[in-house]
Amino acid sequence: MTDDRWTLVDVETSGLSVQRDRVLSIAVLNLDGDTVVDEYSTLVNPGCDPGPVHVHGLTPARLRDAPRYDEVAAEIHGRLQSRILVAHNAAFDHGFLSAEAVRLGDALPTQQRLCTVALTRRLQLNVPNAKLSTLTRYWRIPHRRAHDAREDVVALAGVFRQSRSLAASLGLPLPIVSCGVDAKASPSRSGTTRAPRPPKRNCPFRNPGRFHESTGLIQGMRVAITGPLSRPRGEVVDALTTAGLDVTGSVSARTSVLVTNEPSDSTKSRAADAHGVPIIDERTLFRLLDRVRPGTPADAPVEVEPHQPVRASGNAHANPIASGVQRGPWSRRRVLLVGGRHVEATIMRSRLIQLGALPAVNLTAGVTDVLVLDGGDGDPRMPRIRERGLTVLAPRDVNALLGTAAGDPPSAPMTPPSDEHEPVVVPAGGVVDLPPEVDDLTVNVSWSVASDADVDVVAFELGTDDLVPSDSHFVFYNQPYGPTSATQLSIDGDREQAIHIDLAAIDDGISRVTVAAALDGPGSFGDIGALGVTVDGGERLLASSVLDAATTERTMIVAEIYRRSGLWRVRAVGQGYDHGLAELVVGYGVEVDQ
Incomplete structure (x- = not known):
């Protein structure tokens, strides 16, 4: 496969479920490098209700005489052959095309895909969100009609060209992921498939706890x-x-x-x-x-007690949205650390956060300064850093402002850049109150593109006992949705994964969603370095954090999302453990094959 051959795709659908809903229109644009070599677009008669007409404008009358998907599949699949699929929220478009292929007894001929949402996050552009309409305004690309497949794919081509060029200038690899050629399988992070566990009959009753001779057996045990x-x-x-x-x-x-x-x-x-x-x-x-006692139905409402977070001592950033935290002198600055040992880098990242700066884990478009630690002058990114004219700092510059060491404040200009979209910087233990209007949340986790380690991001939907009500409340690569789809895993980058949470759809019996990360393979988080975490809510970034484990941890609790006094809150955690994923999930009550 030639790396510079791309197929840009946009689909409009009758809904959001790949199992239930159908493709209504599709536009395909082939690029060789930056040159358009082929275009194709068509409406598709889905043979069902077209769904939200107010969004896509595709009425039954417009679709009545359109071809069925089986009549255009050859046109679409031929344009995907031996190319990398590119889409905005690629998991969505790829998922629908794969489902349509499966209905025809076929497989989508796509081995790799690239998501421009993941690429935008990797670049850390100065934008409030990663919507296509936002990015076209940022790059000054014409975009006349949103939710029109052809207009969207042409606009996407402009965004992709600009983003790809910027990534090349920064030395950032593109977030290309494998998606496999067997559309009937459930691809894992690497594009291979892992054998799912045998189906287990879900118990219709809530677990009442331990057996006692005095009470006997109770339904749900x-x-x-x-x-x-x-x-x-x-x-x-x-x-x-x-x-x-x-x-x-x-x-x-x-x-x-x-x-x-x-x-x-x-x-x-x-x-x-x-x-x-x-x-x-x-x-x-x-x-x-012979005398099993009646149990409590699993779907019965329960009283949810607020979870009490453990706060960092003297944490000025705790609850920043509710209390209006005062920003530090380096507010809105994004500082990349190069060189240094793990312990030294951890200490300096902590000090940067005290100044209000956000440590960066990669050289991105958002980086304003570079802190050079011992040996950092030899970092291969230094030539690009100098070309971009970024402010280069030494540890004494940071220490002098904090009063932790003798030295002069940095002489380089330190005026914060104009960045109205910068999220609140939250250290480990910090808590953010979500605005009441936010009912859709995304926790994005990223790590250094220089790392060869594989990281799995997972989530647990927990009851008031801090345990999962059932194994289906554990979200991971082979089970990317919770039982109500309120919690979903998204893998659309090779060094970034996200947990999407529909707060309005979470069961009443769930009091907390815990997001964690675990290594798959040898090594530890000390080998990877810091994890970058951003929290998106609705139309904007709400919070950002950089979490450091020590040298030996293989799993880490990243964040907790929980209810308190009628509001949802997010807590950055950063607690690492030496044990692996199996031990972590058992601790939350997930059954693991023995």
Whole structure:
């Protein structure tokens, strides 16, 4: 595949669900380098209600005589062959085209894609959001009619050309990701597929907790089984599920009872011992099954208690939106650190935040200053830094302003650039109150493009007990949606991933959404360096943070989104752990195969 051959795509659809909704119109534009070599656009008769006509203007009358997708698939697939698909929110467009191909018993011939939203975030442009209309105004590109597929794809071509040129001048690689050629599979982060776990029957009752002899079995209790049984195992499982009990394949802190006839040194027995899970034998189980008590339906509303965040001591940035935090002298400055050991870089990033600056993890369009630590003069980005005329600082410049070391304040001009869109800088432990009008939130996590490590961003929808109500409330690469799709994982960059949260759609029983990151493969967060975190709400950036783990951590809690006094809040966390993802998810009550 030639890296400089691109197929830009825009689709209009009857809704947001790739399983339920259909493509109504599509525009395809092929670029070789910056040259347009082919264009194609068409309306598509979906054979169903076109959905939000007030958005796309495609009425049933306009679509009645349009071709069906099967009649234009060859035109579309031929233009995608051996090219990189480019779209604005590429997961959406690629997902719909893949679904249409699957309906035809075919596969989309696309191996790689690039999302211009992810590219915009990587560049850190001075824009309030990454909408196509916002970017066309920023780059001064004509865009006459939004939600018209042909007009949108032509405008996207202009945005893509400008963004790609800027990325090249900064030495930033493009966020190209693999998407696989098997549209019927669930592609993981790397484009390969991981075998999903066997489907598990969801228990219709809420877990009431641990088994006690005095209360007996209650519908919703989690029951695990280990060792030989006198009855066929399938018969036992059927009896348990028929009674309204939740049969699990492993033992965790949320397991109610373990059933075994021969307590042994099995993995489940050891886990039961570690978590204090009671153990009964098969005979006792069937005696108790005769009088299982009614449980609480899983969808019953619950009283949500506010989560009390742990605040950093003396944190002037806590609750900045609610209290109006005072910005520091380097407010709105974005400072890139080069060189230095991990510990030194962590200390200096903390000091920059005290000054109100936002540390950067890559050389982007938003960087205003560069802090050179020991050995940083040899960084391969220094020639580009000098070409851009960025202010170059030494540690003494930062220390002098904070009074932590002798030295003179920096002599270079330090007037903050005009940047009305800069989010509040929040250190680890800082809390942000979300404006009441914000009901759609995105937590974006990025890391250095120089790193070869693979990072997985995940999310947990948690109840008042700080545990997931079910395994479906754990969002990760093989399960990118929560049970109500209120929480979704987006992977549209090789060094950035995002968790989208529809606050209005979160179940009443969910009190908190925890976003975490984990390494897949060898190494630690000390090898990767800092994680950059931005929080988007509605039309603007709300908060930004840079989180440092120490040298050995392999998992990190990135952020918590929780309710308090009727408002949603976001807390930057940055707490790292040496254990891996499996241990992290078990701690939140997710069942892991043993």
